[in-house]
Amino acid sequence: MGFYDDFDAKPRKRSGSWLASVIIAALVGSGSTLLMVPAMIKANVIKLPEASQVVSSNGKLPSQTVAYNVETGIVSAVNRVKPAVVTVVNIQKVGGYFNRGLKQEAGKGSGVIIDNQGHIVTNNHVVDGASDVEIIVNDEHIKAKVLGTDELTDLAVLQVPTDKIKEIKPVELGSSEALQTGEPAIAIGNPLGEFEQTVTVGVISAKKRMMEIYGQNGRVVHEQPVLQTDAAINPGNSGGALINIKGQLIGINSAKIAERGIEGLGFAIPIDEAKPIIEQLMSKGKVIRPALGVGVEWDVKDIPENYKSGLPINYGVVVSNVTPGSPADKAGLKAGDVIFKIDNTQIHTFLDLRKYLFSKKPGDTVQVTFYRENKENTVSVTLMELK
Numbered sequence: 001m002g003f004y005d006d007f008d009a010k011p012r013k014r015s016g017s018w019l020a021s022v023i024i025a026a027l028v029g030s031g032s033t034l035l036m037v038p039a040m041i042k043a044n045v046i047k048l049p050e051a052s053q054v055v056s057s058n059g060k061l062p063s064q065t066v067a068y069n070v071e072t073g074i075v076s077a078v079n080r081v082k083p084a085v086v087t088v089v090n091i092q093k094v095g096g097y098f099n100r101g102l103k104q105e106a107g108k109g110s111g112v113i114i115d116n117q118g119h120i121v122t123n124n125h126v127v128d129g130a131s132d133v134e135i136i137v138n139d140e141h142i143k144a145k146v147l148g149t150d151e152l153t154d155l156a157v158l159q160v161p162t163d164k165i166k167e168i169k170p171v172e173l174g175s176s177e178a179l180q181t182g183e184p185a186i187a188i189g190n191p192l193g194e195f196e197q198t199v200t201v202g203v204i205s206a207k208k209r210m211m212e213i214y215g216q217n218g219r220v221v222h223e224q225p226v227l228q229t230d231a232a233i234n235p236g237n238s239g240g241a242l243i244n245i246k247g248q249l250i251g252i253n254s255a256k257i258a259e260r261g262i263e264g265l266g267f268a269i270p271i272d273e274a275k276p277i278i279e280q281l282m283s284k285g286k287v288i289r290p291a292l293g294v295g296v297e298w299d300v301k302d303i304p305e306n307y308k309s310g311l312p313i314n315y316g317v318v319v320s321n322v323t324p325g326s327p328a329d330k331a332g333l334k335a336g337d338v339i340f341k342i343d344n345t346q347i348h349t350f351l352d353l354r355k356y357l358f359s360k361k362p363g364d365t366v367q368v369t370f371y372r373e374n375k376e377n378t379v380s381v382t383l384m385e386l387k
Contacts, residue, residue, distance in 0.1 A: 074245065078188065084113040086136060089105055110189035112240065113170045113171065121157055122156050122158060122252075123239040124156045135160060137165060142164045148281030153274070155252065171248075172247065173275070174246065177270075179204050181205070185203055187200045187201075187202070187232065187237060188240055191236045200232040200233070202229050207227060209228045210223045211226045225273055226267040226269060227250070227267065227270050230265070233253050251268030251269055251270055251274075290361055292327060293322065293384055294333060295323075296318065296320060300316045300338060300340075301315060318337075326384060327383060341370075342357075364383050
């Protein structure tokens, strides 16, 4: 019986190799082999494989031994940020005659501690309708104050007493603009409101997706830029942190498309978009945006043809009402006017109108061009604050 080392294909030196074969063959089946092997190895009669190479169990296929450091960038980032991600509890009053004064938990989401002053960022829909809000830190329920909310961007800012979180290091804010498609993205939150500080890992799938925000009438009223990631973001993750490999906050988890057959579509509000909103919510309790003082229910492209009689354009928005005493009212705008241009920007839809106005601020003056009874008119309007 012989021993064939198929792993080593290198030519063998004749001197010594035949001696090793004879000695091994003579000792096979003998218990004394175990006693002699160390001496044979030391005398270089038997040569062991390199330290990075081992022979598999079938004696033929090689496998590689690899040294691996568990302290990866992802682990380091998670360890820095995870304590700053908290559970947000929405508590609402219970309806009914016999339940007056009673309150109960209506839902849970996530939030992120962003500074040493006790400010926590979450989603508007996480705290919407709440009579009270609490956060959970290390199993302790802490009452939180809602400083401000913004429905359009789905952001909200809470505040808790600083002594309750003094041992927690706030998350460092990063830059979403500096992100590159394909770089790691780490989501931390509380999926289903139960599994606290759950970590999922993926990549930045796209940087500037536009998510449509719908009003109560089913019309698109706003477009929110979002980051797309394949890191799993489930119900309860809303308001949690999306971080980069450096452990910096790059987004606030906001939504997940969950349709049959579709996976890996998570979205987060980019931190560069969120920063000015967060600052206004902290300082003013709301986001200040400009407005003309008109209501719009129809885009021209959507109204029946028989109502467009004589209208020389097929775009613009139809004014449905004018707020009494508003800048639009003072400028002479009326219900039925078709606004199709502001300054030098064409207005095709209500979304176009809102986008342009939101690029301004209250007190700015704009030139509004519209059709009334198929005649073109232009008026100056000083923008007011959107109520």
